[in-house]
Amino acid sequence: MQYREERHGERLSVLGFGCMRFPRGLNGKFDYPKSEKLVRTAIERGINYFDTAYLYAGSEETLGQILLRNELRERVRIATKLPFQLCKSCADFERFFLPSFSV
Secondary structure (H helix, E strand, O other), X not given: OOEEEOOOOOEEEOOOEEXXXXXXXXXXXXXXXXXXXXXXXXXXXXXXXXXXOOOOOOHHHHHHHHHHHOOOXXXXXXXXXXXXXXXXXXXXXXXXXXXXXXX
């Protein structure tokens, strides 16, 4: 795996894992077992950069559950995107970026 050092000294894999297209089941929701296998395999092979977004309907939560369950959170860095079209005030930024549940 190739890595690049970012401005704060973190080594990030050049290849990132996009969570928008986690496999879906017949019900339209993410297939958790298949998604978990993909994430674990990616980390085992050296990927440590994951990309998700609020608008990827459930991908942030799915990724979070996978990382928590497998105790992998400290091994990865996550990029997410702000749904700017839904932000009408500064308070909206916090609403989207602050955790809505505690671990």
